[in-house]
Ligand SMILES: NC(=O)C1=CN([C@@H]2O[C@H](COP(=O)(O)OP(=O)(O)OC[C@H]3O[C@@H](n4cnc5c(N)ncnc54)[C@H](OP(=O)(O)O)[C@@H]3O)[C@@H](O)[C@H]2O)C=CC1
């Protein structure tokens with residue numbers, strides 16, 4: 282089996298690279314904070330000293346990094362991907378970014394003869410650990426087909442959405458909906474509490490009705506315990522709202538619900554909740570709703 286490169290061992294990357302190792306893939310990893318590679322090495326990974334070194338060694342390389350700045354940095358900066366990408370090599374960016382960022386990366390890689398695929402994922406820490414992500418790929422179809430054995434390990438379903446940008450846009454639309462939902466959910470929990478209802482009973486009622494969903498089911502119990510151990514960091518959810526609102530601007534789509542949700546996420550970041558789970562926006566909604 283050809284060696285797969287893997288850049289970025291945060292919450293998602295660590296779980297995904299671990300999954301590939303568990304399924305017999307040979308993986309060479311790199312992370313900006315190199316010490317984060319140690320645990321992967323214990324499970325059989327090799328380490329590349331730089332993104333360029335990983336690209337040089339591997340037929341194709343996957344990345345999952347925090348945001349557009351990080352995604353651009355590993356490609357364009359010193360020791361970055363552009364130094365070694367060439368004909369016959371592929372680069373797959375699974376970070377959640379905007380279509381412009383993805384297009385810039387795609388064009389730069391093509392200018393060196395390499396192949397590019399964007400492939401952001403829907404699903405959080407647990408689906409990443411369980412190989413149950415939903416993969417939203419777009420770009421070079423041949424690279425998509427080459428990566429399918431890896432995608433089959435990482436996810437429960439892969440979509441090929443056509444030209445570069447379509448994967449990024451699909452992911453932003455999905456996360457814009459999710460960010461609005463968690464705000465509405467938080468308001469419901471506050472309203473139940475303030476009007477004398479038991480929030481746990483609200484969760485039980487919701488879970489049996491037409492708006493039951495895995496996100497309410499997973500986040501509800503921890504939210505009512507004020508436990509925001511990060512699966513999907515709030516700062517990333519706010520980045521996704523910001524990028525989705527910009528996509529709305531470009532397309533003249535009015536999104537007042539998403540804009541209000543973004544304000545709550547911004548407020549949460551401004552009071553230091555950015556590294557907690559995105560469900561910590563509940564703390565902001567509680568204050569706005571007059572709860573302590
Ligand atoms: N967590 C989730 O539930 C999901 C997240 N996503 C998306 O996946 C991406 C990663 O998320 P997640 O794993 O949660 O994030 P984390 O914050 O846990 O990890 C971020 C990763 O990006 C790296 N990084 C940050 N800045 C730079 C930089 N300038 N140069 C190089 N590397 C950098 C970090 O390196 P270092 O260790 O050195 O800080 C780390 O490896 C994000 O785009 C997010 O929106 C998508 C679906 C679900």
Ligand SMILES: O=CC(=O)O
Nearest residue numbers: 402403404405513
């Ligand atoms: O991007 C986050 C997710 O849960 O999907």
